[in-house]
Amino acid sequence: MVAIVVGIQLAISLGYFAVMAHVVAHLRHDLGMLAGTITVVLAVRVAVQNMLFLPAGALTDVIGPARTGALACALRAAAFALLGAANGAGGLLLSVVVMAVGGALFHPAAQSVLAGVTPEHRSRGFSAYVIAGQLAAVAGPPLGLVLLTGGFGLLSAVTTGAWVVGALLFTLLRREPGALREDSPRPGPRGLTEGVSAVLRDRSFLRFALTAAPSTLLTTQVTTVLPLKETDPGTTTLFFCVVAIVAAAIQPWCGGRGESPRLLRSGLLSAGAGYLLLLASPSGHHASIAVLTAAAVMHGLATGLTQSALFQAVTRCAPPRRFGVYTGLLSFLSGAVSLAGGFTVGPLLDAGTPGSATAMTGLALLATISAAVLRLPRPPAETQRSGRTARPLLARVLVR
Structure with a gap:
């Protein structure tokens, strides 16, 4: 498979x-x-x-x-x-x-x-x-x-x-x-609304999805930011090749480490560092290849770490036959933040150097805040050790 x-x-x-x-x-x-x-x-x-x-x-x-x-x-x-x-x-x-x-x-x-x-x-x-x-x-x-x-x-x-x-x-x-x-038989036609209702009432996962939602914006907005720094096509191509290679190379190390919030936090902070490095690099033909390469490595780490961490978090928290709606909620929120962020960052980039600096500083700040407030949903074992009685819906969500 x-x-x-x-x-x-x-x-x-x-x-x-x-x-x-x-x-x-x-x-x-x-x-x-x-x-x-x-x-x-x-x-x-x-x-x-x-x-x-x-x-x-x-x-x-x-x-x-x-x-x-x-x-x-x-x-x-x-x-x-x-x-x-x-x-x-x-x-x-x-x-x-x-x-x-x-x-x-x-x-x-x-x-x-x-x-x-x-x-x-x-x-x-x-x-x-x-x-x-x-x-x-x-x-x-x-x-x-x-x-x-x-x-x-x-x-x-x-x-x-x-x-x-x-x-x-x-x-x-x-x-x-x-x-x-x-697991149990697949949900019937009513499963569409039941699944959406269940994930929206899972406060633990909803809180996690909201705090992790900026990850897509932080890892994809660089595709707009870099070309608008007026780097030449060869440098731009090299940048995105490095991003893809680093994101692929980090995957064997990421496997099995998604249980720790440090994986996702590291990815978010890497994205923030990447934007600060882009801010430090001059625009146009005067751009520093060394600085741009370092920024590409940071964005590659951000892409690889966040993708693996988010998949493992959803896999751990979604109940049987509910992975689709759980990852759908996370993707929906991430996409909404990315779309709103794009409409905000775009005009700033059109405003010239001051606006570009504001945009990249804001993206780095968003990455830091998201990493600081991030809390992975507790696994079922932790809920059992706590000795507290969970509400029936939350218990059904957390226990596989």
């Missing part, structure tokens, strides 16, 4: 990064779209995907991760086919909405499979899953550049094929993961 999910991650991520690295240039130069139109349409994808994470996670729990994953890949395949055929704003908008729905379904489905395997395979499986995604982030853009020699239509067709392969691989997961198979 781990091998299938990692294979899916590698195939679809190569296709995704191959297209997304070049889609803006295609829309701008090949289709002649205005920058404002492109920005709004791509923002719609992020917003729709974030809004759907919670119901998509609940749906994963009801119909199963294999069916959800196959549906997600099929929708993404259709989205990239539409993207390749789009010649105006209407077709582009339809493609990104379908892409958003598929993305919201894919992540809880894939991670639910990994969460359901035996503990000795779970950490290594998720590490391999992250490594596959990061390697694809490095190899995808050059692959896309090669395929672009045959036109954007060829690139989108190959990516569509990669997602079709992902859908077919999900159909091989006929057997339930062991940890899921041993």
